[in-house]
Amino acid sequence: MTTSTNGKFDRTPLIAGNWKMNMDHVQGITLLQKLVWTLEDAKHNFERVEVAVFPPFTDLRGVQTLVAGDDLPVAYGGQDLSPHDSGAYTGDISGQFLARLGCRYVLVGHSERRTIHGEDDALLSTKMAAAYRHGLVPVLCVGEGLEVRTAGTHVAHTLAQLRANLEDVTAEQAARLVIAYEPVWAIGTGEVAGPADAQEMCAAIRAELEALYDAGTAAAVRLLYGGSVKAGNAAAILRERDVDGLLVGGASLDAAEFASIVRFEHHLVTE
Numbered sequence: 001m002t003t004s005t006n007g008k009f010d011r012t013p014l015i016a017g018n019w020k021m022n023m024d025h026v027q028g029i030t031l032l033q034k035l036v037w038t039l040e041d042a043k044h045n046f047e048r049v050e051v052a053v054f055p056p057f058t059d060l061r062g063v064q065t066l067v068a069g070d071d072l073p074v075a076y077g078g079q080d081l082s083p084h085d086s087g088a089y090t091g092d093i094s095g096q097f098l099a100r101l102g103c104r105y106v107l108v109g110h111s112e113r114r115t116i117h118g119e120d121d122a123l124l125s126t127k128m129a130a131a132y133r134h135g136l137v138p139v140l141c142v143g144e145g146l147e148v149r150t151a152g153t154h155v156a157h158t159l160a161q162l163r164a165n166l167e168d169v170t171a172e173q174a175a176r177l178v179i180a181y182e183p184v185w186a187i188g189t190g191e192v193a194g195p196a197d198a199q200e201m202c203a204a205i206r207a208e209l210e211a212l213y214d215a216g217t218a219a220a221v222r223l224l225y226g227g228s229v230k231a232g233n234a235a236a237i238l239r240e241r242d243v244d245g246l247l248v249g250g251a252s253l254d255a256a257e258f259a260s261i262v263r264f265e266h267h268l269v270t271e
């Protein structure tokens with residue numbers, strides 16, 4: 001039997017879809033329309049569970065037009081941003097431009113940026129600063145690779161990444177932060193970190209935030225899990241106390257599947 005909990009969340013859950021380099025601007029609009037229709041049909045309460053999408057840059061203007069025109073209750077953001085505001089940086093996208101397009105969020109330090117594009121912690125600190133400079137909420141992605149997980153040093157590794165990326169972030173800024181724990185070995189592989197693994201890391205991240213800032217700040221930050229999330233495993237992960245949402249890759253490209261993840265409460269089994 002599947003039922004909803006009457007659970008109160010400490011923080012508003014955020015279910016975010018990272019489309020990566022999928023969906024051109026025409027496909028992107030169709031996907032977003034389908035997603036919203038599906039959720040509205042199901043009477044989804046967007047205030048109870050927030051929904052966000054991260055389309056490719058070329059889709060953002062269309063997404064903005066659709067969201068603003070139809071007053072859709074969906075947030076969106078860029079998948080990356082430049083540390084600079086404007087100038088001779090061919091191919092880069094400024095946080096200023098993202099803000100002008102109505103983006104609420106921006107991904108910073110996704111593992112694919114770190115590994116494929118060699119983005120290091122020093123660069124990511126400047127991207128964090130750029131996001132805050134333009135009023136964007138960074139979704140800072142951290143997580144370990146397979147060798148680190150196998151060696152058992154994943155918590156220390158991930159917290160070291162976190163400390164480096166938050167070096168210049170003030171407590172006031174941190175209170176608006178979203179952090180996504182995405183173990184690299186679980187991204188796009190079908191391997192999912194179990195709910196207990198997600199909780200272990202999210203609890204460690206929250207404790208680290210308390211040490212770096214204070215308890216109030218640590219309690220305000222939303223912590224997401226990402227890595228092979230599907231409709232079938234989302235609810236179990238979200239039952240964990242310190243997991244406040246999900247960053248979904250592949251499964252966010254299917255409107256019905258993603259909508260089902262957003263409606264995770266309806267898959268929670270009461271005990």
Ligand SMILES: O=C(CO)COP(=O)(O)O
Nearest residue numbers: 018187188227228249250
């Ligand atoms: O990288 C991810 C989200 O940012 C996870 O991707 P998958 O859900 O496809 O594993």
